[in-house]
Structure formats: C-alpha cells, structure tokens
Amino acid sequence: MAIKSVDYFGKNFAINYEIVNNDKSEVIVFLHGWGSNKEVMKKAFGVNLKEFKHIYIDMPGFGKSDNNYVLTTIDYAHIMKIFLEKIGINHNDVTIAGHSFGGKVATALIPKTLILLSSAGILEEKSASVKIRIQFAKLCNALGLSTLTKMFRSKDVENMSQNMYETFKNVVDEDFTEYFKGFYNQAYIFWGESDTATSLESGKKIAELIKKSQFKSYTDGHYFFLHYSTQVSKEIEKCISSTKV
Template identity: 45%
Template sequence: MALKSILFHHHTLDISYEILNPDAKIDMIILHGWGSNKALMKSTFAPYMDAFRHIYIDLPGFGGSTCNLALTTQDYARIVELLMIHLNASKDIIVGHSFGGKVALLLEPQVLVLLSSAGIYVSKSLKVRAKIALFKFLKLFGLAKFREFFVANDAKKLSEPMYQTFKNVVNEDFSKEFAAFEGKALLCWGRDDTATPLSSAKKIEKLIPDATLKVYDGDHYFFMHHAKDVAANIEKTFLKTLEHN
C-alpha cells in the first residue's frame, strides 16, 4: 500500500492506493463503491487479468484515504485524475462499482466497466419520503440531533464533510453523462440488486451507444462471486477495442 498527498481546493488529501502487476503495459483503475474500500476490490480481482496493471484506490473519505472537505462526484473524478498523473497512468480501463461507477464515467476511459453502477435516479418509496419530511419538520424546532434515526444507512456515523458529500452525490441523475460517453462500456449487474436495480442497467445500456450488458445471479455485490467471469468479459471487451485500432 502507498500513500500520495494531493492538494485540492487548498486542502491536503492523503490518497491510499496499491498497484499490482507494475510492469504491465495496460492500466486498469479499480474504484470501489460508497462505504467500501480498495481492499474489497483487490480481494475480488487480484487473482485475474495479469496482463493489466491493477491500480486500486481508496476514494477520499474511505479506507486509508482522508477527506476534510465536502466533495462532489466531479471532485472525486478530478482527485483520481490527479493521482493518475502522479502514477503516469492511462485511461485504458476504469472499473467502478456503485458510486465508483459515476466517478469512472466522468474520467472518460477507453473501456468503462460498470459494476452495479449508481447514476440513474430511482424514485424514493413513500416510507422514505415520509421520513425525510419528518426530519425536515424536526429541524425547524432545533432537533437535528436526531439525524442518525432518519438518514440512510450509508450516511450514518459520517463526519460532517462526508455527510455533506453524501448529500451532494446520493440522488444524482447521470443520464446525460451516460449518453455522452463515447468509449466502449461493459455493464455487469446483479439480477437481485436492490441498491441499483437491474432496471437502471437497462436504461444505461440504452443511453451509452456502445454498451454490452451482462447479468449475473446475485445482489449489489454479485461480482465478488463471479469475479472470474467478470474478469474474462473485461479482457474480451478490451481486446475488441484493439481490433478497431
């Protein structure tokens, strides 16, 4: 594991990363989802794809990386880009799970691999909308201290900068960004995913001109159980880009 200090908006962020197969000529950046870390992604994909230089990154505020200011998804993409410049890394392949998928999209790689990506807005249930309305009502009376009883599980126990970051990124609709992507995209999804449902994958497949969707048994973390097949599909997708060069 290595650590790089990056200056961003007058704040210093320590970004933790790890590189496997350092002599490989093709770069593959792997980005985890919200609340996760690079260790999960490394444990999943490290045994595969030896032809690629694996670069596992802890996004700011997760794992071994720090975050002392509120960020947007665009900020995350810029911070990853600054780290890539330091590592002399190319945008050959970028893999993103959930929230990491939105960051990967903004980086505009040659091959975009989305694992149950966020980015398609899903309407909240009546129960969730009622909780939000009640919390806003309580805030009027100075009772915001009860926040943790109302916020999503992903937002509980967050520092103030990370809570503000969560609010910035949680309900984004990236439909226009998906439609504007000009590279090749591989979408891999869990059939029983409830966090980013399969319906989102089908919308993204229609939005991205050159996209292929692969559906697997499993939930939001399906890829941990199907890593070998996902890896094989990543390799096939990248090989197709070479055929056209």
C-alpha cells in the same frame, strides 16, 4: 500499499492505493462504491486479469484515505484525475472500472474503456418509508432539532463524519443521465439481477444511454462481482481484446 498526496483547490488529500502486476503495461483502475474501499475491489479482481496492471484506490473519506471536506462526484473525479497524473497515468488512455458510486466517478473521468459494476447515477423512485424519513428529517431541521435526524440516516452513512454525511447528501440524488448519454468510448456494463441498491432496470437504462456499450447480468445482488469475479474478469478480458482487433 502506498500514499500519494494530492492538492485540489487548496485542499490536501492523502490517497491510499496499491498497484498489482506493476510489470504490465496495460492499466485497469478500480474505484469502489460508497462506504466501501479498495480492499473489496482487490478481493474480487486481485488474482484475476493477470495481463493488466491493477491500480486499487481508496477514494477520499473511505478506507485509509481521509477527507475533511464536503465534496461532489465531480470533485472526486477531479481528485482521481490529479492522483492518476501523479503516478504517471493518463485517465483517458486506460480502463477504469467503477462499482456503484465509483461508477459515476469512472464515467466522469471519460476513460478509454469504461467498466460499470452496478453503477449509481440513475434516479429511482424512493420507497414510502424512505420518503417518510426524508420528510421527518426536514421537519426536525426546520424545528431546530437536527440532532434527531441522525436516527433516520441511511446505513450508507453510519459512523461517518458530518462532512462525509454532507458529501453523501450531495451525491445520492445526482442524475448522471447526461454523463452516460455523453460517454462516447466503449463501455461494458455488468449488473446483479437482484440488486436492491441500483436496480436491474437502471443498468438496462444506462446501457441504452451509452451508445457503444454491452450489458450482462448475473443472478446476485449489489456485490455480485465478488461471487462472479472470475466470470466478470474473463468477460472484461474478452471485451477489451475484441476492441483491439
């Protein structure tokens, strides 16, 4: 585990990270999802992909990386770009794997090879209960009763600071269709078939949007890769090897 200081438009971020298989030359960067951390990604892939140097990162506001600012997904991508440069990595020359929110950040970085694990970025119809909570929150804010809205916040932001809640509001309804459509390198997309956070239909749509992509699904939910880590790792190795031929 190590800490690297990153400056971004006068804002300082202490980024917590860990490198595994440091003697390997081919790099794969892992970006976790919202409310998660690098340890989840390491748990899945740390003992796999032995021919790769692994870089596990706590993005700002998660794990052991603090964040005192309100950010967007593109801010996160720029911060990760600066971080990778600081440790001697060109983000355009490596493989980046992103889960959920991390999938959007990974896509925005335009890596040589993109691995998406149940990525966010496709807007989906909200359930009736979610729509009611949103309308109630707007009414409370209009009446100056903003403290009541905390009772109706998503579980994704429980116990988070106000700036991270505002960051969540920035990123949760982003439509990344154009980013997926504009991604021109090779992408490999893996999904959980019973995912209720990012639906299987979203995964198939992303696969349609990214011209050079392959898609594979597994019988599990949003964190399917924890249960299928060996299988997913073998697929990644096979896919990347095929692009070298």
